[in-house]
Amino acid sequence: MTLQLRFFTDAEFEIVSAAAERLIPATASDTANNHPGARAGGAIDYIDRLLGAFAVDPPLVFAGGPFSGRAGGTASFADFTPLSPFEELAWRTRIEGSSGLVEREFNGPVIGWQERYREAIAMLGEDFTTLDGEEQDRRLGAQPEFREMLYTHSCEGLYGAPEYGGNPDGSVWGAIDFPGDVQPRGYTDDEVSGRA
Amino acid sequence: MPSPTGTTDCDVVIVGTGPAGATAAEVLTAAGWSVIMLEKGRNHLLSLEAPFDPLGHVSNDEIKFLRRHYLGPDPFLEPRTFRRRESDGDRLFTGDVNNLPSTVGGGGFHADGKLPRFREVDFHARSELGPIEGADLVDWPFGYDELEPYYAAAERGVGVAGDHTENPFAAWRADPYPMPPGPDMFCALLTSDAATKLGYHPYRAPTGVNSVVFDGRPACNNCGFCGSFGCPIDAKGDPVAPLRHALRTGRCEIRTESIVHDVVMDSTGRRARGVRYLDADLVEHEVSAKHVILAGGAFETPRLLLRTGLGNPDVVGRNLMFHFQTIVLGVFPYRLHGHRGRSVTHLMDDPIVPDDAALAAARDAGLSYFRGGIVEHGAAGHPVTEGIHLPRGAAHSQMMIESMMRDRMAVFTMQGEDLPVASNRIDLDPHVRDVYGLPAGRVTYSPHRHELACAEHWAPRLESVMREAGADFTFWTTSPPMEGSFADRPGFVAPISRHIIGSARMGTDPSTSVFDPWQRLHGVENIICTDSSVFPTSTGYGPTLTIVALAIRAARALAGLDPLRSSGPAL
Numbered sequence: 001m002t003l004q005l006r007f008f009t010d011a012e013f014e015i016v017s018a019a020a021e022r023l024i025p026a027t028a029s030d031t032a033n034n035h036p037g038a039r040a041g042g043a044i045d046y047i048d049r050l051l052g053a054f055a056v057d058p059p060l061v062f063a064g065g066p067f068s069g070r071a072g073g074t075a076s077f078a079d080f081t082p083l084s085p086f087e088e089l090a091w092r093t094r095i096e097g098s099s100g101l102v103e104r105e106f107n108g109p110v111i112g113w114q115e116r117y118r119e120a121i122a123m124l125g126e127d128f129t130t131l132d133g134e135e136q137d138r139r140l141g142a143q144p145e146f147r148e149m150l151y152t153h154s155c156e157g158l159y160g161a162p163e164y165g166g167n168p169d170g171s172v173w174g175a176i177d178f179p180g181d182v183q184p185r186g187y188t189d190d191e192v193s194g195r196a
Numbered sequence: 197m198p199s200p201t202g203t204t205d206c207d208v209v210i211v212g213t214g215p216a217g218a219t220a221a222e223v224l225t226a227a228g229w230s231v232i233m234l235e236k237g238r239n240h241l242l243s244l245e246a247p248f249d250p251l252g253h254v255s256n257d258e259i260k261f262l263r264r265h266y267l268g269p270d271p272f273l274e275p276r277t278f279r280r281r282e283s284d285g286d287r288l289f290t291g292d293v294n295n296l297p298s299t300v301g302g303g304g305f306h307a308d309g310k311l312p313r314f315r316e317v318d319f320h321a322r323s324e325l326g327p328i329e330g331a332d333l334v335d336w337p338f339g340y341d342e343l344e345p346y347y348a349a350a351e352r353g354v355g356v357a358g359d360h361t362e363n364p365f366a367a368w369r370a371d372p373y374p375m376p377p378g379p380d381m382f383c384a385l386l387t388s389d390a391a392t393k394l395g396y397h398p399y400r401a402p403t404g405v406n407s408v409v410f411d412g413r414p415a416c417n418n419c420g421f422c423g424s425f426g427c428p429i430d431a432k433g434d435p436v437a438p439l440r441h442a443l444r445t446g447r448c449e450i451r452t453e454s455i456v457h458d459v460v461m462d463s464t465g466r467r468a469r470g471v472r473y474l475d476a477d478l479v480e481h482e483v484s485a486k487h488v489i490l491a492g493g494a495f496e497t498p499r500l501l502l503r504t505g506l507g508n509p510d511v512v513g514r515n516l517m518f519h520f521q522t523i524v525l526g527v528f529p530y531r532l533h534g535h536r537g538r539s540v541t542h543l544m545d546d547p548i549v550p551d552d553a554a555l556a557a558a559r560d561a562g563l564s565y566f567r568g569g570i571v572e573h574g575a576a577g578h579p580v581t582e583g584i585h586l587p588r589g590a591a592h593s594q595m596m597i598e599s600m601m602r603d604r605m606a607v608f609t610m611q612g613e614d615l616p617v618a619s620n621r622i623d624l625d626p627h628v629r630d631v632y633g634l635p636a637g638r639v640t641y642s643p644h645r646h647e648l649a650c651a652e653h654w655a656p657r658l659e660s661v662m663r664e665a666g667a668d669f670t671f672w673t674t675s676p677p678m679e680g681s682f683a684d685r686p687g688f689v690a691p692i693s694r695h696i697i698g699s700a701r702m703g704t705d706p707s708t709s710v711f712d713p714w715q716r717l718h719g720v721e722n723i724i725c726t727d728s729s730v731f732p733t734s735t736g737y738g739p740t741l742t743i744v745a746l747a748i749r750a751a752r753a754l755a756g757l758d759p760l761r762s763s764g765p766a767l
Contacts, residue, residue: 023588027597035593062266065255066428077255084238084453085476086631090265090272106629107275107290147588155583159596160259176596177603178535178579181256183428186417187536189379 006052007114008044015121016150017044018129022136023151024158035175038154042166046157047150049165051095051114058082061091063163070170071185077163113149120146206230206449208754209471209485211456211500214302215435216727217491219744222353222438223751225445232483234454234473236492237268237299240426241436244450248440254426258578261425267297267305273631274298276495277638278690280679281619286638290628293639293690294518296493300452301426303493303694304435304740308423308539309404311356311434311741312570313347315367315548316340318735326564331615331644332515334732337704337713340367345760346745351402353441354744355410355433358402360767365397365545368766378407378416381537383606384573387526388542390665391573398544398573404434404740405538411437416538421578423539434740454481455632459488459504459723467721474632487722487754491747494696494729498622499637501700507710507717512700513623515616516639517734518693519569520647521675524608524658525576526667531603534575542573547610547654548736554653561649568650569611569736571658576605606667608658611695612651613736615644622699639690641676648678695739700729715750726750 005013020038027035038044053060058080069075083091089103097112098104124139131139140147157166159173161181167173173180207229210217221231240253260266268274276293279285296303317324319336327333348371350356357375360366377400380388388398405416405427416431430436442448453476460469460482470484490497498513506512547568550558558566576582582602586595598604620642624635655672662670676691677683702725703709706718711730717723726747728739735742752760 024592025590027593033597035597037593061264062260063255063257065257066250066252067255076252077257081253086273086453087238087270089631090270093272106631106633110272151588152584156259156263156580159579159583160263161257164259173579176579176599177531181421182419183256183421184417186419189418191533192379192381192418192537193385195382 005048006055007048008051011126012121013044013048015124015128016047016117018136019124019140020044020150020154022133022140023147024154033175033177036172038158041158041172042168043154043157046160046164046166047153050153051117053095054092059088059091060164061087063161067183068161068163068181070180071182073184077161116146116149204470204484204486206232206483206485208487208489209234209483210489210491211471212302212491212493212496212727213300213435213439213450214491214493214727215304215438215740216493216743216747217302217489218304218435218438218442219350219353219747220489220491220726220751221442221448223748224755225442225447227755227757229447229755231442231448232485233448233450234456234471234483235300235450235452236455237297237452239300239450239452240267241299241301241305242440244443246444248443250430254428256419256421256425256428258580261306262578263580267299267426269295269298271295275628275630275636277625277628277636279638279640280642280689281640286626287628288689289687294495294694294696296495296694296696300450301435301439305426306424307434307740309432309434310401310540310543310572310738311351311354311404312402312543312737313367313369314340314735314737314742315365318733318737321733328563328615328644328646330617331646332618333615334701334703336732337702343745343749344368344370345762346749347741348763349748349760350741350744354404354435354437355406355413356402356404356741357407359400362399363397363545365549370762370764370767372767373402375407375410378403378405378538378541379418381534381541381575383532383534383575384540384542386532386665387573387606387608387661391544391661394661394664396544396546396661398542401541401543401572403538403541404432406431406433413437418537420535420537420539434744456500457503457632457634459500459506466719468723478632487724490723490725491727493727494699495622495637497725497727497729498699499624501710502624503634506720506723507700508706511708511710514618514621514699515701516620516622516641516699517614517616517697518641518691519611519695519734519736520614520643520651521691521693522568522610522612522651522655522658522672523675524655524662524670524672526606526659526662526665526670527600528604528606528666529668531599532575532606533603534606535578535603537575540572540574543570544573545570547571547612547650557653558649561645563646563649566646566650566653567613567736568654569613570738572609572611574607574609576602576607578602606662606665608662610651610654610658611736611738612647614697614734615646616698616701616733617644641691643676695734697728697731697734697739700725701732702730703732714753715746724750724754
């Protein structure tokens with residue numbers, strides 16, 4: 001863990017890490033291209049930044065543009081963009097839940113991701129990190145909707161741009177042989193059409 | 197508000213800034229008219245101050261564009277609902293239903309810009325091919341020959357790269373494309389070579405992406421974040437080109453985050469005075485105008501008509517069409533680097549022109565014929581999408597390295613013609629609301645057996661092309677999923693197609709259509725629609741170039757300009 005946590009406690013971070021590792025484990029270290037597990041791939045850092053998006057301003061929802069600096073140009077992804085009032089309403093509701101606020105409940109109450117994570121962590125149990133894999137899978141399997149959300153968020157963290165908190169230094173992209181964002185360099189015509 | 201002198205705020209107010217509205221704005225400002233454009237989304241496309249440069253918001257960012265609704269509509273703020281048929285109850289699904297971007301530039305923003313013309317027969321399919329039971333198939337009120345010069349103008353305005361010599365099924369044309377095609381993607385070379393060997397006729401796709409510097413914008417540099425994203429370097433002309441042209445006249449104003457909720461009619465009900473809209477603080481405003489142009493797309497335009505009670509109530513919202521997408525996936529034993537290039541570089545039209553086998557299969561299905569659509573020779577998606585589609589657990593990470601669902605996958609998407617059926621419709625959901633307090637749009641849709649039979653006929657043939665190209669194994673699915681198939685799961689029942697067509701069709705008879713052949717609302721003097729709501733049929737081609745061509749035609753007529761004529765005989 002290299003980033004300052006914005007939402008999870010250290011104990012929560014450990015439990016979510018152990019759970020996500022069951023969904024996305026590292027490849028065996030003797031393979032040529034080692035794919036990190038969810039934890040080393042930054043998935044939980046990504047989720048922490050998603051759930052704690054509004055701890056900073058502008059919130060960590062939409063990365064800046066047009067370039068990251070990885071392929072030339074001035075690095076600007078890390079400068080997150082301000083939200084419109086309606087976008088803030090949508091993302092606060094998704095993350096924090098509707099909390100009884102009228103403006104967030106125009107189609108009824110919404111349980112936020114923060115609450116869903118906290119409840120799921122509680123159900124996984126304080127002893128979750130000490131369990132064997134089979135028991136961890138059983139407890140995760142008892143919460144299939146949470147497991148699906150955790151998996152989806154982990155994929156976003158591992159394979160999305162590093163500025164969102166996961167995929168440290170593009171290391172997961174490297175493992176799967178994906179170059180990531182390439183503007184403003186792009187690809188040459190030969191790179192597009194050729195076999196190599 | 198109307199000024200005390202009785203003049204209006206502008207000559208024309210345009211609802212929507214996608215290709216339909218942008219094109220109308222370009223034509224009308226060039227003719228000296230003043231235009232106010234109202235866009236419900238945010239502006240990420242271009243500065244609204246001269247010289248109208250890119251804003252720098254667009255980036256190669258899968259999270260922002262594919263996971264977080266950056267271009268809108270956010271399905272929480274503006275939910276849409278879906279059901280297959282009335283017997284499903286009020287709805288099967290609430291959320292993202294055909295969410296074409298809601299932002300300055302509209303659907304053009306995220307499209308990868310395949311811009312084919314329709315064929316001659318598409319305008320007279322009912323007369324020439326015959327009716328089909330259970331479908332409300334009609335001819336268009338004009339033919340291809342009349343539209344040809346408008347297609348040419350659309351290609352020049354947007355900037356289309358292509359080679360007119362390659363597609364044997366193409367309609368006649370008087371001019372070559374304004375630009376040569378860009379570089380061929382490796383995966384499309386494999387699949388198009390295989391298709392040729394098997395007797396099909398692939399060609400390099402006409403694409404609204406610069407292959408050379410054009411209209412002051414650079415050539416595409418093949419970044420690969422094309423379809424579903426936006427262009428970070430302005431190499432894609434649709435619809436930045438017409439918007440910039442309109443803005444440069446000084447007669448076009450774009451108001452963003454402006455949600456049109458009402459059309460203001462005069463006391464006779466035969467003339468619009470303007471529109472009312474809500475701004476980002478939900479404060480109501482009114483714009484008065486001599487003319488109102490509806491260009492919110494074939495989902496939002498009927499929704500507005502239904503809310504305001506305008507248009508033939510027996511027709512508005514009905515005959516909703518998408519393209520019935522048959523998606524054929526091939527996994528190759530080596531990497532195809534489909535992330536380099538413009539998402540799709542080759543098409544083929546063979547399923548649009550039925551051969552003997554297709555006619556026999558149609559007869560077996562009780563149809564006199566069926567027609568599919570263009571087959572896009574494309575690549576697979578990006579890695580977040582790949583990861584989500586792969587299984588979780590022990591095998592996941594090794595599968596990501598081997599990348600059978602991304603770097604080793606080629607994809608055919610057939611944009612199958614979807615027949616007009618009156619019960620397929622958009623209406624207003626009885627309960628679900630958007631954040632502005634307006635009833636959500638609801639889709640009721642299930643495919644005609646024409647679409648199903650056509651998909652079942654072509655999918656195995658396209659799998660054969662994939663295997664000929666070198667794929668180890670292949671599989672296929674459709675969108676929307678066929679009922680009872682492996683893809684038919686709760687939450688995945690709605691079509692993913694962003695081609696939305698036909699929901700307020702045009703025609704000569706006010707009892708069976710909403711707009712007249714010049715796209716004027718029947719019975720009202722000064723409301724026209726320039727989006728794909730007016731299409732009488734979907735055809736098997738992407739709708740955008742035809743939207744632009746029709747918008748040029750309708751806007752020129754509105755401004756009293758002479759009809760365009762083809763520049764010469766067929767090439």
